[in-house]
Amino acid sequence: MPHLATYVGLVDHSEQVLADSFRTVADGHAHVADVHHLCLTLAGMCDRHREQLAPVVERYGEEDLDEPERLRADALLQAREGEIGLLRDLQDLHLLASLVKSTWVVIAQGAQGLRDRDLLEVAQSSQQETDRQLTWLNTRMKAAAPQALIVAP
Amino acid sequence: MRLGYRSRVTRAAGADQDDRIVDVPGPARPHPSGSAWEPRVDLHLEDGLAEAEVDHWVRSACVLCSNGCGCDIAVKDGRMVGVRGRADDRVNRGRLGPKGLYGSTPWSHSPDRLTRPLVREGGDLVETDWDTAMGRIVAESRRLLDEKGPLSHGFYTSGQLFLEEYYAQAVVGKAGIGTPHMDGNTRLCTATAAASLKESFGADGQPGSYDDVEHAEAIFLYGHNVAETQTVLWRRMLDRIEGTDPPAVVCVDPRETDVARACGRTGGVHLPVRVGTNVALVNGLVRELLTRGWTDDAWVAAHTLGREDLEATVADYDPERVGHICGVEPDDVRRAAEIFGTTDRVLSTVLQGFYQSHQATAASVGVNNLHLLRGMLGRPGCGILQMNGQPTAQNNRETGADGDLTGFRNWQNPQHVQRLAELWNVDPMTIPHWSDPTHAMQIFSYAEAGTIGLLWVSATNPAVSMPESARIKRILGGEQCFVVVQDLFFTETAALADVVLPAAGWGEKTGTFTNADRTVHLSEQAVDPPGEARSDLDIWMAYADAMGFEDKDGAPLVKWRTPEEWFDAWREASAGRPCDYSALSYDTLRSSEGIQWPVTEEQPDGTARLYADAHFPSDTDYCETYGHDLLTGGTVTEEQHRAKAPAGRAFLKAEHWTPPHEQVSDEFPLRLTTGRTVYQFHTRTKTGRARPLDAAAPGPWVELCAADAGALGLADGDEAEVTTPRGSIRAPLRVREQEPGTAFVPFHYAGEGQANVLTMTVWDPVSKQPTFKTAACRVAKAGPGGGA
Numbered sequence: 001m002p003h004l005a006t007y008v009g010l011v012d013h014s015e016q017v018l019a020d021s022f023r024t025v026a027d028g029h030a031h032v033a034d035v036h037h038l039c040l041t042l043a044g045m046c047d048r049h050r051e052q053l054a055p056v057v058e059r060y061g062e063e064d065l066d067e068p069e070r071l072r073a074d075a076l077l078q079a080r081e082g083e084i085g086l087l088r089d090l091q092d093l094h095l096l097a098s099l100v101k102s103t104w105v106v107i108a109q110g111a112q113g114l115r116d117r118d119l120l121e122v123a124q125s126s127q128q129e130t131d132r133q134l135t136w137l138n139t140r141m142k143a144a145a146p147q148a149l150i151v152a153p
Numbered sequence: 154m155r156l157g158y159r160s161r162v163t164r165a166a167g168a169d170q171d172d173r174i175v176d177v178p179g180p181a182r183p184h185p186s187g188s189a190w191e192p193r194v195d196l197h198l199e200d201g202l203a204e205a206e207v208d209h210w211v212r213s214a215c216v217l218c219s220n221g222c223g224c225d226i227a228v229k230d231g232r233m234v235g236v237r238g239r240a241d242d243r244v245n246r247g248r249l250g251p252k253g254l255y256g257s258t259p260w261s262h263s264p265d266r267l268t269r270p271l272v273r274e275g276g277d278l279v280e281t282d283w284d285t286a287m288g289r290i291v292a293e294s295r296r297l298l299d300e301k302g303p304l305s306h307g308f309y310t311s312g313q314l315f316l317e318e319y320y321a322q323a324v325v326g327k328a329g330i331g332t333p334h335m336d337g338n339t340r341l342c343t344a345t346a347a348a349s350l351k352e353s354f355g356a357d358g359q360p361g362s363y364d365d366v367e368h369a370e371a372i373f374l375y376g377h378n379v380a381e382t383q384t385v386l387w388r389r390m391l392d393r394i395e396g397t398d399p400p401a402v403v404c405v406d407p408r409e410t411d412v413a414r415a416c417g418r419t420g421g422v423h424l425p426v427r428v429g430t431n432v433a434l435v436n437g438l439v440r441e442l443l444t445r446g447w448t449d450d451a452w453v454a455a456h457t458l459g460r461e462d463l464e465a466t467v468a469d470y471d472p473e474r475v476g477h478i479c480g481v482e483p484d485d486v487r488r489a490a491e492i493f494g495t496t497d498r499v500l501s502t503v504l505q506g507f508y509q510s511h512q513a514t515a516a517s518v519g520v521n522n523l524h525l526l527r528g529m530l531g532r533p534g535c536g537i538l539q540m541n542g543q544p545t546a547q548n549n550r551e552t553g554a555d556g557d558l559t560g561f562r563n564w565q566n567p568q569h570v571q572r573l574a575e576l577w578n579v580d581p582m583t584i585p586h587w588s589d590p591t592h593a594m595q596i597f598s599y600a601e602a603g604t605i606g607l608l609w610v611s612a613t614n615p616a617v618s619m620p621e622s623a624r625i626k627r628i629l630g631g632e633q634c635f636v637v638v639q640d641l642f643f644t645e646t647a648a649l650a651d652v653v654l655p656a657a658g659w660g661e662k663t664g665t666f667t668n669a670d671r672t673v674h675l676s677e678q679a680v681d682p683p684g685e686a687r688s689d690l691d692i693w694m695a696y697a698d699a700m701g702f703e704d705k706d707g708a709p710l711v712k713w714r715t716p717e718e719w720f721d722a723w724r725e726a727s728a729g730r731p732c733d734y735s736a737l738s739y740d741t742l743r744s745s746e747g748i749q750w751p752v753t754e755e756q757p758d759g760t761a762r763l764y765a766d767a768h769f770p771s772d773t774d775y776c777e778t779y780g781h782d783l784l785t786g787g788t789v790t791e792e793q794h795r796a797k798a799p800a801g802r803a804f805l806k807a808e809h810w811t812p813p814h815e816q817v818s819d820e821f822p823l824r825l826t827t828g829r830t831v832y833q834f835h836t837r838t839k840t841g842r843a844r845p846l847d848a849a850a851p852g853p854w855v856e857l858c859a860a861d862a863g864a865l866g867l868a869d870g871d872e873a874e875v876t877t878p879r880g881s882i883r884a885p886l887r888v889r890e891q892e893p894g895t896a897f898v899p900f901h902y903a904g905e906g907q908a909n910v911l912t913m914t915v916w917d918p919v920s921k922q923p924t925f926k927t928a929a930c931r932v933a934k935a936g937p938g939g940g941a
């Protein structure tokens with residue numbers, strides 16, 4: 001199952017990238033109180049997913065050398081400025097979270113096929129939480145968009 | 154027998170029995186469960202005037218807290234000179250508390266009333282006429298609309314105007330300008346009440362009734378210091394507590410309040426939870442009900458959704474863990490749950506200790522869960538009262554001058570928006586409904602950035618009442634945003650404005666308002682406003698006229714002129730919605746003892762309790778909201794909601810406890826919480842101008858428990874300095890019984906002891922109510938007592 005192992009490695013990495021990016025946005029928009037606090041909370045969520053995945057990673061090993069394509073996204077290293085900057089940052093987070101989500105979906109399928117209950121449980125609960133992250137990002141983008149697009153300098 | 158009450162102000166012996174400053178709740182009329190609450194009329198007239206000397210009395214209700222006690226205003230020589238409780242009113246049966254009794258009228262003839270408009274000239278505010286002042290506003294408003302469009306306008310209103318005024322403001326803001334940036338200071342006091350009701354039941358609307366006090370076998374008060382905030386409701390509870398079969402009182406409050414003191418004697422329990430841990434407590438109580446089998450399973454299955462998820466979420470909250478998180482005895486958690494689980498009639502009330510604290514909506518929803526699990530709603534004594542803080546906050550929510558859509562409508566539902574567009578005869582696209590309306594804190598952020606270029610503040614004082622005051626003052630005083638303030642007085646906020654408009658207050662105008670248990674009162678004009686002051690309603694109409702707002706047929710948008718016409722327009726807008734006023738008129742209100750909405754053809758005398766039929770306003774096409782994720786505030790979509798097929802069932806929702814945003818540290822080792830005193834209301838605009846109230850609570854103070862004070866080398870009366878990462882304040886120390894590790898500061902005062910200098914800019918993800926009650930601080934001695 002080398003490819004499942006690759007995906008397990010990939011999701012572990014993607015969750016870390018997402019966590020780092022949430023923290024970057026939290027710091028960069030520290031004056032936007034809700035974004036700041038929620039991004040930190042959601043980063044913690046990613047950390048927990050990785051902790052829950054850790055035993056599985058150990059079992060499968062992270063065979064991530066033979067990736068068929070470049071599936072890895074880079075973390076957001078610096079937050080942008082202003083209302084438009086925030087909107088763009090939220091969009092980037094949304095992209096990263098979507099990647100995490102679809103990777104969990106794929107892993108859950110593999111876990112089903114293998115009847116690997118532990119992995120299936122991690123994949124499903126993590127995917128549900130990633131959905132919550134996506135829902136919030138969507139809600140927050142919708143709230144921020146009109147002001148940022150129309151009125152912001 | 155007298156209990157649960159302690160006089161706070163010591164007066165010379167022989168003080169008047171009827172003095173509500175010394176004896177705050179006033180004389181008892183104890184009575185057993187199920188019997189009527191007897192009338193007791195409170196009266197106060199200024200200048201030693203006798204009752205017979207009053208020229209005439211004008212029907213009204215008190216607007217100094219959300220209780221809405223019925224009263225008559227005394228008029229003498231064209232002045233308001235006092236008040237008398239209305240014995241027939243269902244809310245108070247004649248009683249008035251210290252704020253209502255002494256604070257209702259003196260402000261009205263205070264020499265520092267605003268009587269003329271002011272405009273800024275070369276840095277100073279100077280007197281001018283209405284045409285000039287309104288001309289400035291209109292010029293700025295037009296310029297911004299041309300250059301940037303409707304999103305350049307923000308409105309920040311109050312919890313103290315009348316229904317008609319809010320409705321007019323909603324029409325002007327939503328259909329005239331078309332901005333989503335409308336909110337009120339109700340966001341600071343009552344947003345979580347609304348949010349928790351919406352999340353659990355599908356729409357706002359207080360399930361319970363004050364009459365439940367007469368029937369309850371247990372009363373649970375969650376962060377609701379009723380003895381301090383609504384003294385007449387407290388008297389009502391005390392009259393049961395002092396009767397022959399008192400209800401068990403359970404009080405969740407870190408402080409040893411009068412309410413907390415009533416717990417032991419009634420067989421109840423006081424849970425002095427650590428600030429910021431409410432969610433852990435309610436989850437623990439829910440878990441006890443579930444594991445001990447104190448649930449009405451058939452009712453839950455028929456009328457609720459989400460039991461499985463709820464069970465999973467609360468599974469870890471056993472009494473030991475809850476005790477550890479909250480700093481209370483596990484057995485006290487068990488005991489409280491047992492009282493809730495084994496008593497037939499429980500009344501729950503919730504207020505700022507939950508609403509202004511960490512995870513506000515999740516905690517308040519937890520209280521709804523407890524009632525839902527026992528099917529304890531809609532019957533006498535089985536009420537939920539998600540209380541309001543301010544007197545007319547309810548109407549702001551109903552009419553949608555705050556972050557709600559008019560008539561408890563759902564901004565995500567195109568049919569609901571369409572209906573409003575028909576009522577106002579505008580294109581539905583005009584009415585902003587693309588997202589949750591902008592909440593107060595966000596409005597101020599946009600004003601800070603200058604993307605809101607015109608901010609209109611009515612009847613509220615954000616320079617004192619909003620968190621992180623220094624920042625708010627910078628925003629209001631900055632060049633980036635044109636600020637209009639309309640108020641009774643030259644407040645701290647008015648001083649920073651570009652245009653100040655003198656407003657008429659209570660008794661100087663006519664209108665209706667609705668209290669915390671859905672009781673509607675009519676408040677009639679008793680006297681003329683001073684000088685050139687105008688009612689807020691007149692001001693909104695003057696602005697709409699000057700701006701020339703039109704409907705889609707080119708007729709004036711604002712078609713209603715008198716308060717009664719506006720009320721009738723509102724009645725039409727409310728028809729068919731949960732807050733249905735359709736069979737209510739000024740005539741009915743003139744002869745009513747206070748009437749609870751919905752008032753419809755089928756229910757012409759009003760409705761005592763909602764959900765007696767266990768049918769909730771949760772249907773996808775009817776509900777006010779599809780709901781939110783309690784952790785993040787992310788919105789549920791229509792499809793997701795429809796897939797659950799709520800069809801009149803209520804939602805059981807829960808969330809895990811998370812530690813508060815600001816944790817105590819070596820540098821800031823104490824938890825800070827803020828709150829109220831019985832003698833003052835809001836930022837003291839009115840109560841600070843009533844001599845007896847001002848004398849009873851003239852300035853701020855800091856409270857610590859004896860152990861904490863001792864460790865810091867502080868004694869009662871010493872001048873203390875309280876510091877958080879935002880700033881410092883100074884005030885004298887009072888040593889009081891409360892949860893160790895906690896410092897308390899009242900929020901009413903401006904200046905050196907202004908509590909909101911210390912608080913953080915952070916809010917609940919769902920209700921967007923700012924968190925005034927959780928921050929970390931340190932306290933140090935600033936000077937000795939006495940001279941300071």
Ligand code: SF4
Nearest residue numbers: 215218221222250253
């Ligand atoms: S309880 Fe509230 S409404 Fe009643 S008199 Fe006191 S301040 Fe006024």
